[in-house]
Amino acid sequence: MTSSTRINFLGNLRAFVVLLVIVLHGALTYMVNPPTWWYVIDRQNHPLFTTLVLLIDVPIMQIMFFISGYFALPSLQKRGAAGFSREKFMRIGLPWLAGVLLLAPPTTYLIYLSRAVPVSLLDFWRRDFWGELFQQSVYWYLGVLLALFLLLALVYESSERLRKLAVEPARPGWKVFVGFGAVMTASYFFLNLFYHVDSWNHFWYLFLFQPVRLPLYAGYFCLGLFAQQKGWFGPGGYVPQAAGWLAACALSGLLYLGLRFSPLMAPVDPLPAVKLYNAILFNTFCLSSLMGLLAVFQARVSGDGRIWTSLSNSSYGMYFFHPVILYPLTLVLLLVDLPALLKGSLAIVLGIGLSWLFVSQVVRRLPWLRDVF
Numbered sequence: 001m002t003s004s005t006r007i008n009f010l011g012n013l014r015a016f017v018v019l020l021v022i023v024l025h026g027a028l029t030y031m032v033n034p035p036t037w038w039y040v041i042d043r044q045n046h047p048l049f050t051t052l053v054l055l056i057d058v059p060i061m062q063i064m065f066f067i068s069g070y071f072a073l074p075s076l077q078k079r080g081a082a083g084f085s086r087e088k089f090m091r092i093g094l095p096w097l098a099g100v101l102l103l104a105p106p107t108t109y110l111i112y113l114s115r116a117v118p119v120s121l122l123d124f125w126r127r128d129f130w131g132e133l134f135q136q137s138v139y140w141y142l143g144v145l146l147a148l149f150l151l152l153a154l155v156y157e158s159s160e161r162l163r164k165l166a167v168e169p170a171r172p173g174w175k176v177f178v179g180f181g182a183v184m185t186a187s188y189f190f191l192n193l194f195y196h197v198d199s200w201n202h203f204w205y206l207f208l209f210q211p212v213r214l215p216l217y218a219g220y221f222c223l224g225l226f227a228q229q230k231g232w233f234g235p236g237g238y239v240p241q242a243a244g245w246l247a248a249c250a251l252s253g254l255l256y257l258g259l260r261f262s263p264l265m266a267p268v269d270p271l272p273a274v275k276l277y278n279a280i281l282f283n284t285f286c287l288s289s290l291m292g293l294l295a296v297f298q299a300r301v302s303g304d305g306r307i308w309t310s311l312s313n314s315s316y317g318m319y320f321f322h323p324v325i326l327y328p329l330t331l332v333l334l335l336v337d338l339p340a341l342l343k344g345s346l347a348i349v350l351g352i353g354l355s356w357l358f359v360s361q362v363v364r365r366l367p368w369l370r371d372v373f
Contacts, residue, residue, distance in 0.1 A: 008312075009233070009302035010067055013293060015311040016301075017063050018319045020056050021138070022326060022352050027052040029330045030344035035198070037133070039110040040330040044340035054260050055253055058282055059289035061141060061213070062220040066290060068145055069224025072152055073165070081157040088149045091372055092142050095320060099139030105129045107137050107323045114331050135200070137323050140208040147207060148221050169231030171238045180223060181287050187215035189279035196268070197278070216286070233298055242295035248288035256281040310360055317359035317373035318352075325358065326351035 027049040028038050034045075034053075076084045105125045111133065112119050119128065136143065156162050195201070195211040202208040209217070231237030259265060259281060264274045301308065330347050338346070364370045 008304050008308075009297045010070065011312040011315075012301045012308045013297040014064065014067050015308065015315040016293075016297070017060050018315040019311070019352060020060050021319060022322050022355060023348050024053060024056040024060065025138075025322070025326055026330070026348035026351050027056075027344060029347065030340050037111065037135075039107060039327045040114045040334065042330065042334060042340070042343065044338070044343060046340040046344060048341060049344050051257065054257060055285075058256070059286045059293075062216050062286050063290050063293065064141065065145070065148070065217050065220040066224040066227070068148075069221035070228045071224075072149065072221075073156075073225055073228055076153060076156050077163070081153040084156075085150055085153045088146060088153075092146045092149070095372060096139050096142035096146060099142065099320065100136045103324055104135060104137040104139060107327050108133055108135055110327050110331055114334065130205075134202060134205065136202075136208040138319060141319075143207050144209055144214075144217055145221075148218060152225075165229060167229060167231050169234060169236030172230065177287065177291075180219070181283055184216055184219050184287070185279045185283040187219075188212050188283060189276050191215070192275045192279060193272070197282075216283075220290070233294075239298065240291045240295040242292060242299065245288050245292035245295055249285060249292045252281055252285040252288055256285050311356070314356055314359040314364065314373075317363045317369075318355045320373060321359060321363065322351060322355040325354050329354070 028034050029040050029042050029049075030045050031050040031053050032045045032047055033050070034041050075087075079087060106121060108129060109121050109124050111117075112124060112128075124133075191212040191214070197210075197212055199211065200208060201211050227233075227238070233239060256278075259274075259278055264270060265278065270278070326347070329351055333343055333347055336343060359373065363373050
C-alpha cells in the first residue's frame with residue numbers, strides 16, 4: 001500500500017467520523033430523555049435516535065484522537081518543535097478561541113431561545129454563559145487536541161531519542177490490545193467512582209472535557225503515535241482484519257446497549273459492580289469500533305473519488321461550522337408537525353448537506369479560511 005493510499009483511507013475515515021458527529025448531534029434533539037442542557041429538545045422523539053446517540057457517542061472522539069496522533073510525529077519531525085507548535089496554533093488554537101468566544105455563546109443561547117426564557121442574547125453572553133451554562137460546544141475537542149500536540153512538541157524537544165525515532169514496522173500481538181484496553185478500562189472505571197459517565201468539567205474555563213474520558217483522549221492519541229511508529233497499515237506492519245474486530249464490535253455494542261437501557265444504570269450513582277461492567281463494555285466497544293472501521297476503510301474506502309475527496313477536504317470545516325447550521329435548523333423544525341422519525345432524519349440529512357455545501361462552496365473558497373479549514 002502506498003503512502004498516498006494510506007493517507008486517503010485515514011482521511012476518509014476522519015470524514016466519516018465527522019458525519020457521525022453530525023448524526024449524533026442531530027439525534028440528541030429527538031432521542032428519548034435527552035440531556036436537559038441540550039440546545040434544542042423536540043417533544044417528538046423516537047427510541048431509534050436514543051440508540052444512535054448511545055452507540056455513536058462511544059468511539060467517535062477516540063477515533064479522532066487516534067488519527068491525529070497517527071499523523072503527529074511525521075509532521076513534528078518535518079517542522080521541528082517550534083514550527084509544529086506554530087502551525088498547530090494557527091490551524092487549531094485560533095479556531096478554538098474563535099469557536100469558544102464567538103460561536104459557542106450564541107449556540108448555547110438556543111437553550112433559552114427554544115424554551116422561551118426571557119433573557120436577551122447580550123445578557124446571556126455577559127452573565128449566564130459564564131456560570132452554570134458555560135460550555136465550549138464542539139470546540140472543546142480543539143482545545144484538548146492542541147494541549148496534546150503542544151505536550152508532544154515539548155517532549156520531542158527535550159528527548160533526543162524521540163527526535164531520532166524511525167518507523168520500525170511490526171505487528172502487535174494480542175497482548176498489546178488487551179493491555180491497552182485494560183488500562184483504558186481501569187482509568188474509566190476509577191474516574192467513574194468520582195464523576196458521572198456523562199458529566200462535563202472545565203479547567204479554569206480553558207479546557208472542557210468529560211473527566212471519565214480524559215485518559216481515553218490521551219490514550220488513543222498515544223495509540224496513534226504507536227501505530228505510526230510501528231508502520232501499521234503499510235508493508236510489514238499491522239493490517240487489521242475486519243471479521244474479528246467487527247464481531248467484537250457487534251457483540252460488545254449489543255451488550256453495552258442492553259446495559260444502558262437496563263434499570264441497573266437508572267440510579268444517578270450505580271453500584272460499583274455495574275460501573276465496572278459498563279467500563280468494560282464501553283472500552284471494548286470503543287477499541288473494537290476503531291479497529292473494525294480501520295479494517296473496513298483500509299480495505300474498502302481507500303480511494304480518492306470525487307465525493308470522498310470533497311468530504312475529506314471539508315471534514316474539519318464541517319465539524320467546526322455544523323453547530324451554527326444544525327442547531328438553528330432543529331429550532332425551526334420545532335414548528336413543523338411531522339413524525340419524530342421523519343423529522344429527525346430530515347434534520348440530520350439537511351444538517352449534513354448544508355454543512356458540506358457551506359464549507360465546500362463558501363469556506364474553502366475564501367483564501368483566509370481555506371488555509372485553516
